[in-house]
Amino acid sequence: MLSIKNLKASIEDGTQILKGINLEVKPGEVHAIMGPNGSGKSTLSKVIMGHPAYHVDEGAVELDGKNLLEMEICDRANSGLFISTQYPTEIPGVNNVEFLKMALNSKRAYLGQPEIGDDEFKKLIDEKMALLEMDERYRDRGVNDGYSGGEKKRNEILQMAILDPKVSFLDETDSGLDIDALRIVANGINHIMSPEKAVILVTHYQRLLDYIKPTYVHVLRHGKIILSGGPELALKLEEQGYDWIEEK
Amino acid sequence: MDAIARIKQLGMPRRNDELWTFFPVAKIPAPEFPDACASEEDFSGETDFAALLPVAQNARTMVQNIADGSEEMALLKCNNDFGRTVLNIGKNAKASFEILDNKVEHQISAERFDLHVGEGADVEIFFANPANDLPLKFRHFSIEQSANSTVRFSSIERGNGISRVSLDCHLRGNGARFEIRTLNVLGGSSESHHRLHIYHDVPETTSIQFSRNLLDGSSRASYDGSVIVGNGCTKAFSSQLVNTILLSEDSSVSVKPVLKIYHDDVECTHGNTVGELDADQMFYLVSRGIPAEKAKKMLISSFARELFYPLPDSPAKRRLLQVLG
Numbered sequence: 001m002l003s004i005k006n007l008k009a010s011i012e013d014g015t016q017i018l019k020g021i022n023l024e025v026k027p028g029e030v031h032a033i034m035g036p037n038g039s040g041k042s043t044l045s046k047v048i049m050g051h052p053a054y055h056v057d058e059g060a061v062e063l064d065g066k067n068l069l070e071m072e073i074c075d076r077a078n079s080g081l082f083i084s085t086q087y088p089t090e091i092p093g094v095n096n097v098e099f100l101k102m103a104l105n106s107k108r109a110y111l112g113q114p115e116i117g118d119d120e121f122k123k124l125i126d127e128k129m130a131l132l133e134m135d136e137r138y139r140d141r142g143v144n145d146g147y148s149g150g151e152k153k154r155n156e157i158l159q160m161a162i163l164d165p166k167v168s169f170l171d172e173t174d175s176g177l178d179i180d181a182l183r184i185v186a187n188g189i190n191h192i193m194s195p196e197k198a199v200i201l202v203t204h205y206q207r208l209l210d211y212i213k214p215t216y217v218h219v220l221r222h223g224k225i226i227l228s229g230g231p232e233l234a235l236k237l238e239e240q241g242y243d244w245i246e247e248k
Numbered sequence: 249m250d251a252i253a254r255i256k257q258l259g260m261p262r263r264n265d266e267l268w269t270f271f272p273v274a275k276i277p278a279p280e281f282p283d284a285c286a287s288e289e290d291f292s293g294e295t296d297f298a299a300l301l302p303v304a305q306n307a308r309t310m311v312q313n314i315a316d317g318s319e320e321m322a323l324l325k326c327n328n329d330f331g332r333t334v335l336n337i338g339k340n341a342k343a344s345f346e347i348l349d350n351k352v353e354h355q356i357s358a359e360r361f362d363l364h365v366g367e368g369a370d371v372e373i374f375f376a377n378p379a380n381d382l383p384l385k386f387r388h389f390s391i392e393q394s395a396n397s398t399v400r401f402s403s404i405e406r407g408n409g410i411s412r413v414s415l416d417c418h419l420r421g422n423g424a425r426f427e428i429r430t431l432n433v434l435g436g437s438s439e440s441h442h443r444l445h446i447y448h449d450v451p452e453t454t455s456i457q458f459s460r461n462l463l464d465g466s467s468r469a470s471y472d473g474s475v476i477v478g479n480g481c482t483k484a485f486s487s488q489l490v491n492t493i494l495l496s497e498d499s500s501v502s503v504k505p506v507l508k509i510y511h512d513d514v515e516c517t518h519g520n521t522v523g524e525l526d527a528d529q530m531f532y533l534v535s536r537g538i539p540a541e542k543a544k545k546m547l548i549s550s551f552a553r554e555l556f557y558p559l560p561d562s563p564a565k566r567r568l569l570q571v572l573g
């Protein structure tokens with residue numbers, strides 16, 4: 001469903017960060033991407049979403065056969081792509097719940113569906129907030145405004161739950177979460193996940209993968225996927241780090 | 249010296265006049281005055297042309313007295329090019345004044361407001377009118393505050409012409425507090441200029457100035473705010489913050505903070521930021537499926553609305569936020 005072929009992208013000064021990424025994600029799969037700091041994991045998520053700081057030099061990205069790279073950012077999202085950023089942006093003046101409703105209605109408009117009714121939306125948000133055991137305080141505040149690191153991550157998954165994307169790219173959702181929050185958020189992700197959907201998880205630690213079992217584990221280094229394997233690869237990386245890979 | 253004589257003595261505003269630094273003075277039409285000044289008040293100490301003009305044009309004066317301890321809400325509207333309003337607010341009174349725009353459409357309009365604020369009084373004065381097309385609009389405020397009084401001045405400017413607000417505020421009693429929040433939402437070739445003098449005349453007084461600008465087209469905004477803390481005026485607090493978002497290449501803002509402090513034990517701060525819409529915030533919103541035009545509107549509206557959030561729940565806050573949608 002998500003197909004990334006030989007993707008190369010660079011930043012404004014011409015430095016190439018992604019140097020030919022290949023990744024095939026099928027429905028029902030969970031892909032874990034690991035790799036040292038600065039290897040290009042976050043960049044990959046932003047490039048497929050179309051962040052203006054990056055220029056695509058080469059390659060193709062398709063979602064269900066549609067060329068994502070030629071689409072407006074909002075259309076990429078409304079077609080079913082979701083990225084949860086490593087450092088969620090704070091937008092103080094925009095109410096969190098109104099923002100969620102606006103985002104959901106944008107998707108509905110894109111798909112030619114009517115706006116969601118107030119009661120239906122309230123039911124939806126109540127249900128998802130309960131799923132993620134989120135505090136009522138989230139409702140009245142600005143988007144991520146003054147949230148702690150962990151609260152922001154939970155709010156990202158709330159958005160995922162409301163927007164119900166086909167492919168979710170979750171960038172270090174586990175970092176900043178305490179032990180209980182990690183369990184709650186991971187369960188939430190499992191709950192949202194279904195055989196028609198797929199998840200890409202960027203993580204530095206095995207512990208998230210104890211909760212969300214990956215189909216594949218990939219190692220990204222210097223802008224390339226240098227090794228792929230099954231869940232056991234994550235365990236090996238946890239033990240031995242990344243250096244042995246290049247030694248091979 | 250009456251107002252006509254004083255204007256003649258001062259002459260027309262010039263660019264090198266420090267009260268008019270950023271204003272396109274050439275656009276002010278030379279006034280024709282009546283034969284005699286109806287008001288016998290002495291204006292020899294007044295230096296601002298805009299403060300004198302309505303008086304020199306024999307503007308009708310409306311006087312409103314708010315009794316001690318009473319509560320009052322009023323709409324202020326002058327139906328003429330020139331107008332003067334004198335508000336005498338009694339001790340511990342609570343008053344809310346909304347200024348409505350003139351419907352007259354001549355070359356220039358000028359209004360003057362005099363506020364005498366009694367001890368412990370709580371006053372809000374605000375305007376947030378739909379865009380008006382007056383080519384040139386002056387509003388002058390002369391405010392005197394007694395001990396423990398509070399004045400909150402709030403405004404939204406979004407006209408199509410050129411407007412200038414001049415304001416002189418004297419904090420004459422301990423515990424007096426003055427707050428001003430002004431928002432300019434400008435496009436086309438419109439201009440909005442603010443010129444303030446805030447005098448901390450006694451110890452323990454507070455002034456808060458907060459201005460935000462959203463400038464599109466070739467619009468221009470300026471903020472010229474002076475804070476004067478007198479000798480011996482300990483524990484004065486003053487802050488001034490101007491935030492601008494330039495939505496176009498040709499729009500511009502000028503900010504001139506002036507602090508004249510004749511004492512050590514005071515806290516005065518000022519800040520000025522100019523930027524564009526936050527690229528990360530934009531990306532965040534559109535990456536959630538919200539179309540770029542809508543996302544931009546959300547960010548603009550939140551930037552504007554934030555200015556008025558700190559206001560207490562009052563007619564001013566409700567009206568200003570309602571106008572912003």
Ligand SMILES: Nc1ncnc2c1ncn2[C@@H]1O[C@H](COP(=O)(O)OP(=O)(O)OP(=O)(O)O)[C@@H](O)[C@H]1O
Pocket residue numbers: 011017035036037038039040041042043044053086
């Ligand atoms: N907008 C940018 N401007 C400048 N450099 C950038 C930009 N985006 C990414 N980089 C650089 O590209 C490299 C990859 O960054 P990226 O954030 O993708 O790494 P990462 O794999 O997510 O690392 P981490 O594990 O620390 O989150 C880094 O060297 C980073 O400094």
Ligand SMILES: [Mg+2]
Pocket residue numbers: 041042043086171
């Ligand atoms: Mg990263």
